[in-house]
Amino acid sequence: MAKFDFKLPEDFLLKASKLADKTDEIIPVVLKAGAEVVYDKAKSNLESVIGKNTKTESRSTGELVSALGISPAKQDREGNFNLKIGFKEPRSDGDSNAKIANILEFGKHGQPPRPFLKPAKSKSKNAAIEAMTKKLESEIEKI
Numbered sequence: 001m002a003k004f005d006f007k008l009p010e011d012f013l014l015k016a017s018k019l020a021d022k023t024d025e026i027i028p029v030v031l032k033a034g035a036e037v038v039y040d041k042a043k044s045n046l047e048s049v050i051g052k053n054t055k056t057e058s059r060s061t062g063e064l065v066s067a068l069g070i071s072p073a074k075q076d077r078e079g080n081f082n083l084k085i086g087f088k089e090p091r092s093d094g095d096s097n098a099k100i101a102n103i104l105e106f107g108k109h110g111q112p113p114r115p116f117l118k119p120a121k122s123k124s125k126n127a128a129i130e131a132m133t134k135k136l137e138s139e140i141e142k143i
Contacts, residue, residue: 012133026139027081028073033135034128035070039085041124043068045116049104064104067097 046065064087073083087097107113 009129009133012129012136022139024075026136028083029139030132030135031073031081031083032070034132035083035085037128037131038120038124039068039070042085042117042120045120046101046104049114049116063091064097064100067091 043065046068050064067087067089069086069088071084071086073081075081087101089097091097091100101117103111104114105117106115
């Protein structure tokens, strides 16, 4: 499972602190807005690398793409909210989606890497922060 860490802008954190008792309701919604941006880019990247530039005909079933998803935001012991973009397990054939995604991302002997998660993180970072900021502002207006 991939892990993405983003440092939030200070003005964003100040606005979030003003929400006091509504924070636990609003932060998961804001995080989901940012995660959707990264998810869309990761899915697009994944679709573009599967079955491309292979020596033999692709055996892709589309199961890896359909297994990609966003987990619900949950609060950990330290009070931080986390959500993940990753793959549902197991596959219908009993293999692991995470293993197949890892092979695509980093390659293996005789198979060059075709990264899709790392580029999704770097290319969607600013857009994700912008989406979270807009969502936070719209949630603040509702209060």
